[in-house]
Each structure stands twice: as structure tokens, then as C-alpha cells.
Amino acid sequence: MRINSILNLFFVTNILLFFSCGLDKSVENLTAQNFYNDCPPEGTAKTEHLAQLNRLKNRNTFPKSEDFDSTITLKKLLEQGDDRERWDILKAAKITGYVYDVKPGGIETCNCKAKEIEARDTHIEILLDPMNDNKMQRVIVEVTPRIRELMKNKGEDWSTGKLRDKLLGRWINFEGWILFDEEHASQAENTNPGRERNWRATAWEIHPVTNFKIVSKPN
Numbered sequence: 669m670r671i672n673s674i675l676n677l678f679f680v681t682n683i684l685l686f687f688s689c690g691l692d693k694s695v696e697n698l699t700a701q702n703f704y705n706d707c708p709p710e711g712t713a714k715t716e717h718l719a720q721l722n723r724l725k726n727r728n729t730f731p732k733s734e735d736f737d738s739t740i741t742l743k744k745l746l747e748q749g750d751d752r753e754r755w756d757i758l759k760a761a762k763i764t765g766y767v768y769d770v771k772p773g774g775i776e777t778c779n780c781k782a783k784e785i786e787a788r789d790t791h792i793e794i795l796l797d798p799m800n801d802n803k804m805q806r807v808i809v810e811v812t813p814r815i816r817e818l819m820k821n822k823g824e825d826w827s828t829g830k831l832r833d834k835l836l837g838r839w840i841n842f843e844g845w846i847l848f849d850e851e852h853a854s855q856a857e858n859t860n861p862g863r864e865r866n867w868r869a870t871a872w873e874i875h876p877v878t879n880f881k882i883v884s885k886p887n
Contacts, residue, residue, distance in 0.1 A: 702728060702814070704726075704787075704813055704814045704817065705780075705782070705787055705813070706780075707779060707780035707782070707787075708780075709722065709723045709726045710722045710723055711726070711776070711777040711778040711779060711780050711781075712777045712780045712781055713777050713778075714777075718777065718851075721778075721849075721850060721851070722777060722778040724757060724845070724847055724875075725778045725810075725812065725847060725849075725875055725876070726778060726812060726814055726876075727814075727845050727876060728814045728815065728818060728876075730878045730879075731760030731843065731844070731845060731878060735758075735759060735760040736759065736760045736761060736762060736843075737755070737756065737759040737760070737761055737846075738762075740755060740759070740761035740762075740763065740846065741763055741764075742763045742764060742765045742794065742796050742807060743796060745763065745807050745869070745870055745872055746796060746805065746807065746869050746870070748857070748858060748861075749858060750858060750859055751858045751859065751870055751871075751872060752848060752853070752859060752871075754872070755846055755848070755872060756846075757845075757846060757847060757848065759845075759846055760843065760844060760845050760846065760878075761843070761844070761846050761874060762841060762842070762843045763794075763807075763809075763841070763842055763874065764839060764840065764841045764842075764883055764886055765794030765795055765796060765807065765839070765840065765842070766794060766795045766796070766797070766798040766837075766838070766839055766840075766885075767792060767793070767794055767835045767836050767837060767838055767839075767840055768793045768794060768795050768798070768801055768806060769791075769792070769793040769836070770790065770791070770792050770793075770828065770831050770832040770835055770836050771790075771791050771828070771832070772785045772788050772789075772790065772791065772828050773788045773789030773790060773791040773810060774788070774789075774791075775788065776788070776789070778812075779812075779813060782813075785828055786813065786816075786827065786828075787813050788813065788828075789810045789811060789812050789813070789875075790810065790811040790816075790826070790827075790828040790831050791808065791810060792808065792809045792810065792811070792831070792835065792842075792877075793806045793807070793808060793868075794806065794807050794808075794809060794840070794842070795807075803866065803867045803868065804857040804866060804868070804869050805869055806867070806868050806869055807868070807869055807870060807872075807873070808849075808852075808868055808873045808875075809842050809844070809873055809874040809875065809877050810873055810874070810875040810876060810877065811826055811828075811831060811876060811877045812875070812876040814876070815876045815877065815878060834882075835880070835882075838882055839882070839883050839884065839885050839886070840880050840881070840882060840883065841880065841881050841883045842874050842877050842879075842880045843874070843877065843878055843879040843880065844874040844875065844876050844877040844878040844879070845874065845875065845876060845878070846872060846873070846874060846875075847872070847873050847874075847875040848871050848872050848873075849871045849872075849873055849875065850871065852868065852871045853871040855867055855868060855871075856868045856869060856870050856871040857869050857870070858870045858871070859871055
């Protein structure tokens with residue numbers, strides 16, 4: 669009996685440790701594994717939870733056809749209601765929207781609090797209807813320094829300035845991994861409705877963007 673109790677305790681302890689890690693192996697396989705400008709995939713996160721989020725933000729793999737969830741659209745992302753569990757972070761999406769703004773991202777732990785624009789994300793705000801630019805109708809997509817570097821190696825300039833020139837005021841189809849950015853959940857209408865200073869519809873993003881193309885205005 670004593671041996672069985674010890675074995676049971678060992679089993680339960682290991683199960684708890686497994687789930688306390690927050691990410692299973694399938695998620696870990698999709699997270700960033702490389703350094704960029706001496707910045708590790710987890711950035712300068714102070715907690716393991718934030719480190720896991722940063723690794724997802726810094727993914728440097730490109731989605732395969734089977735990774736895309738065709739049910740994810742800009743219209744679906746804008747649907748009201750608590751959406752924390754609405755989508756699967758193992759999936760990628762293709763969404764089309766009107767580009768309202770393109771600018772340097774903030775100084776964030778995922779990029780080791782880099783101040784140089786080229787070492788920060790490119791923050792892109794998109795709308796379903798360009799005639800309605802209410803902040804609560806905006807969805808965010810992000811180009812990361814790691815993907816920017818990969819595209820540079822392919823001969824493509826994804827710098828923030830060049831992306832602004834290419835994308836601003838146009839209808840664009842964006843592809844990439846979807847992410848629930850918990851750091852902004854309190855600033856999103858879906859997860860903190862009615863807050864006066866909300867500046868986005870949802871904390872779900874395409875982050876990182878892995879491809880884009882200019883398209884015609886949807887019917």
C-alpha cells in the first residue's frame with residue numbers, strides 16, 4: 669500500500685507539473701527557438717507565463733496549408749462577447765481588411781525592450797469598414813523582427829516604413845499565426861466591454877504576419 673501511494677503521488681505530481689508548464693509539446697513546436705539581435709525567444713519576460721506568450725509572438729515558422737482555420741475571418745474576430753476561448757493558438761488564419769494605420773510597435777519584453785524601430789514589431793490596424801474607424805472596430809496584426817529578417821533574406825523589405833508605403837489605405841489579405849495577446853485583454857472591447865479607453869475590438873491578433881497581398885475591396 670505504501671509503495672502504491674508513493675507511485676500515485678509521483679504520478680499526480682508529474683501530471684501537475686506537465687500542465688503547470690502552460691504549453692504542451694505541440695505548442696512548443698510552434699514557438700520561436702532562435703535568438704534575434706541577442707534577444708532570446710522569451711525576450712526579457714520576468715514570469716514563465718509571459719515568457720510563453722513571448723515565444724508565441726516570436727514564432728519564426730510559416731504555417732502549412734493544414735494549419736489554417738478557414739472559419740476565422742475579420743468579421744468573426746469582430747463579433748462581440750468574451751472571446752478568450754474562441755480560437756485555437758495552434759492555428760493560422762487568412763483575413764482581409766482595410767489598413768487604417770501602420771506604425772512602429774511599442775517597447776515590449778518580447779523584443780527585449782528594444783528602442784530601435786527595426787528591432788520592434790510593426791503594428792498594423794485593420795478595419796472591416798473604412799467608413800467606420802471607431803477604435804472598437806479595429807483588429808491588430810503584427811510583423812515581428814524575426815519574420816522581417818527572414819523576408820529580408822528572401823529579398824523582400826518588410827521594414828515598418830516600407831510596409832506603411834505598401835499597405836496604408838489599401839485592402840490587404842494577411843496570413844499568419846493567431847494569438848490572444850493577454851497583455852491587451854483589458855484594453856479590448858470584447859474582454860473588457862465599456863471601458864472608455866479601449867482602443868481595439870479584440871485581443872486576438874495575427875501575430876506574427878507571415879504573408880500578405882494587396883486585394884480588391886471585398887463584395
